[in-house]
Amino acid sequence: MDDKKDVVLKYVIEEYLEDEDDEITYDTPLISGGIVDSFSMVSLKRFLENKYSISIPDEKATPEAFDSVDKIVVLVNEFLK
């Protein structure tokens, strides 16, 4: 579980943070906190789908479901089952 969290956290840091000194944690609000904009969610969704060989339907890929690393991992696990 933590492995998955670290993979997602690493991706979010590399993908979205302009300043590498900024710190985010598993529960940092990503979309409501302005770190990831709604346009950029698409790359996160595609990354998860490719990485874990899953398909996340658009209706499940909501800003709420993508709002923190914790929540993203819950979503991924739902489709891994």
Next chain:
Amino acid sequence: MSFSDKVRTVYQEQIKSIRDAGIFKQERFIHSSQAADIEVEFPAGSSLKKVINMCANNYLGLSSHPDVVKAAHEGLDSRGYGMSSVRFICGTQDIHRELEKKVTEFLGTEDTILFPSCMDANAGVFEAVLTKDDVMISDRLVHASIIDGIRLCSAVHDTFKHSNMEHLEKKLQLHADKRLKLVITDGVFSMDGDTAKLDEMVALCEKYDAMILVDDSHASGFIGKTGRGTHEKCGVMGKIDIITTTFGKALGGASGGCVSGRKELVEMCRQKARPYLFSNTIAPVVVSGVLKVLSILSGSTERRDKLEANTAYWRKGLTEAGFVLKAGDTPIVPVMLFNAKLSQDVSRDLYDEGIYAIGFFFPVVANGQARIRTQVSAGHETHHLDKALEAFIKVGKKYDILGKTKQEIIEKYGL
């Protein structure tokens, strides 16, 4: 009455919150033609003040050029004032098609279609050429009009970090399965004045079979050895699939824009782009003016050469005076102040000294990146730039920012 007190209150509160946030925009009325020397009424009702304009997009100084004004007069006399029709009904004159051909020639593309503005070109182009099976991959600092156009298009949208080619390549790999891929960038970025790495971007697009769109609004007419734009500067003339640009800046500064590029893409715009289909095109008087502008620029590089020399002179002066500038070589020269209030104070004091230059701060630029954006013109003479520099130095001394680093300015004024 539907506009009840309750409804009015909703809007009054919204306007108040804009004021409270310090981002209320106010117009300054210019009582003269657009030029290096202008007469301004500000605040409204005050007496006129003569100032040097350091914030116009009048890069080539052609906004009030006598030959352009004369050509516009002749166009008005021979082709009338308005068209009262969209292009495909009865709103196309011979000079509209003539201008499309001249722009095609100037930019080195295959074909061109005019739009009422570049804002409209960007609003219409994406949905005209892409579908939901495709992907748009844009630089994260592209102009707001591109963002609006992207929102209107059903293709998937993704972004890459500003001018980061490694990141762009990753995105091209990520979306390799899409039917069509379109990479989107500004040629010159309007707030920082930096130039897109079009040579590297074209190479990546060729490698991953992607198209590329460049908004060259802050470049057409003066960037590159003969002023063709960023694609000329980067050595990729003929390799840009879509160029969108404006006639509202260097190319006469009136209004109008276009999509220029591969003939099939231009044809798709002619068939499907909604701002083209449902709005009148550029008025004949403006078309006539732009035709003259292109004829002037095709005959001589004198004006863009003067702009280049002025830009170098201005950058050198500010740097030697000890200001922190954004690096670059375009006529957009941002003087960095970092603190929003400081940018407003400096702008106000410059105005008192007879220099018209605007402070930009969040949300127009990133938080902590407040600046005075200065813009050089071929219409400036050395005495304009010297006087402006003198004023900048005087104000810079007042706020004790000359010779100070970014860190020192932030320590003194905060972010």
